[in-house]
Amino acid sequence: MKLLADFFPILLFFIAYKMYDIYIATAVAIVAALGHVAYSYAKHKKVEKMQWITLGLILVFGGLTLAFRDPTFIMWKPSIVNLLFALAFLGSQYIGEKSFIERMMGSNISLPKQEWTKLNLSWVLFFTFLAVINLYVAYSFSEDTWVNFKLFGMMGLTFVFIIIQGLYLSRLMKNGEPETEEN
Numbered sequence: 001m002k003l004l005a006d007f008f009p010i011l012l013f014f015i016a017y018k019m020y021d022i023y024i025a026t027a028v029a030i031v032a033a034l035g036h037v038a039y040s041y042a043k044h045k046k047v048e049k050m051q052w053i054t055l056g057l058i059l060v061f062g063g064l065t066l067a068f069r070d071p072t073f074i075m076w077k078p079s080i081v082n083l084l085f086a087l088a089f090l091g092s093q094y095i096g097e098k099s100f101i102e103r104m105m106g107s108n109i110s111l112p113k114q115e116w117t118k119l120n121l122s123w124v125l126f127f128t129f130l131a132v133i134n135l136y137v138a139y140s141f142s143e144d145t146w147v148n149f150k151l152f153g154m155m156g157l158t159f160v161f162i163i164i165q166g167l168y169l170s171r172l173m174k175n176g177e178p179e180t181e182e183n
Contacts, residue, residue, distance in 0.1 A: 006036070007155075008032060008036065009029055009032035009033050009035075009036055009058075010029075010150070010151060011151070012028050012029065012032045013025045013026070013028060013029040013032070013147075013150075013151075014147060014150070014151045015028075016028035016029075017147045018147075022065070022071045022074065022143060022147075023065070023066060023069065023071075025147075026062045026065045026066055026071075026074050027062070027066060029058055029062055029074075030058055030059060030062045030063070033054065033055045033058045033059075034055065036051065036055075037051055037052070037055050050085075053081075053084060054081060057077050057080055057081060058077060061073045061074055061076060061077040061080070062074055062077070071143060072138075075134075075135075075138040075146060076135070076138075078130070078131070078134045078150060078154065079130075079131040079132075079134045079135050080131075082127045082128070082130040082131040082134070083127070083128065083131045085123075085127040086123075086124045086125075086127035086128045086131065088100065089101070089120055089121075089123045089124045089127065090121075090124045092120065093117065093120055093121070098116070099116055099117065099119075099120035100120060100123070101116060101119045101120040101123055102116040102119075102120070105119075109169065109173065111169075111172060115172060119165065119168075119169075122165065126158075126161050129157075130154060130157065130158075133153075133157070134149070134150070134154065137149045137153070
């Protein structure tokens with residue numbers, strides 16, 4: 001359910017763009033992001049840090065897009081968000097006892113420390129790749145192509161990455177346990 005709620009502002013942006021233009025879509029995205037944070041607070045009595053950061057970025061970059069009537073600002077937002085994710089995952093390697101990926105998945109699977117490090121760094125590389133590919137599409141193709149990529153391309157790449165990661169994890173596991181030299 002959380003994934004659907006996180007996806008909702010992007011979907012509304014896409015629909016508004018297809019019906020109107022980038023500026024209406026940006027305004028809709030701002031309102032949707034505000035609504036998403038309000039909904040999270042109303043339901044859970046708290047808002048995650050990344051939701052606040054994403055809201056701040058949509059307010060800044062969306063606001064600049066609307067103020068200057070320049071879609072470049074909103075096109076940069078996904079890259080900034082992905083680079084922040086990459087930096088957070090990278091920083092988690094060195095701050096605290098567990099990386100982000102281990103904190104998220106560690107209660108469900110058990111892996112050696114070096115495997116957690118590999119998985120976490122794969123997310124760092126993936127987020128960096130998404131940031132770069134977003135800018136490539138934004139500057140190399142039409143605005144319409146970028147909007148389609150933002151919804152379908154980034155989601156598709158994420159889906160493929162998660163499947164590849166699942167396959168990698170399944171190779172490490174045997175009967176629900178990590179493989180060791182004894183298994």
